[in-house]
Amino acid sequence: MEIAAAKLIGAGLAVIGVAGAGVGIGIVFGAFVLAVGRNPAARNDIQAWTFVGFALSEATAIFALAIALIILFG
Numbered sequence: 645m646e647i648a649a650a651k652l653i654g655a656g657l658a659v660i661g662v663a664g665a666g667v668g669i670g671i672v673f674g675a676f677v678l679a680v681g682r683n684p685a686a687r688n689d690i691q692a693w694t695f696v697g698f699a700l701s702e703a704t705a706i707f708a709l710a711i712a713l714i715i716l717f718g
Contacts, residue, residue, distance in 0.1 A: 655715045661708030668701035 676694040680687050 651716055655712040658708055658712040658715055661711075662705045665701050665705035665708070668704065669698060672697040672701060 672694060676690060679690050
């Protein structure tokens with residue numbers, strides 16, 4: 645197998661992590677909506693933790709894209 649083909653396959657496999665991040669973000673905001681629906685008074689407390697969870701999930705996607713770019717151009 646040529647090196648260029650192996651790089652493309654490896655980068656494609658590395659980007660699979662972006663799908664996991666999308667699922668994680670959906671779970672975080674889905675849980676936020678359910679929690680606020682059950683207890684609207686706790687919205688401000690829950691919202692801060694929701695943004696922390698969103699940032700961690702989004703960081704996973706950014707790391708996956710960074711690894712894919714390193715594989716392609718490194």
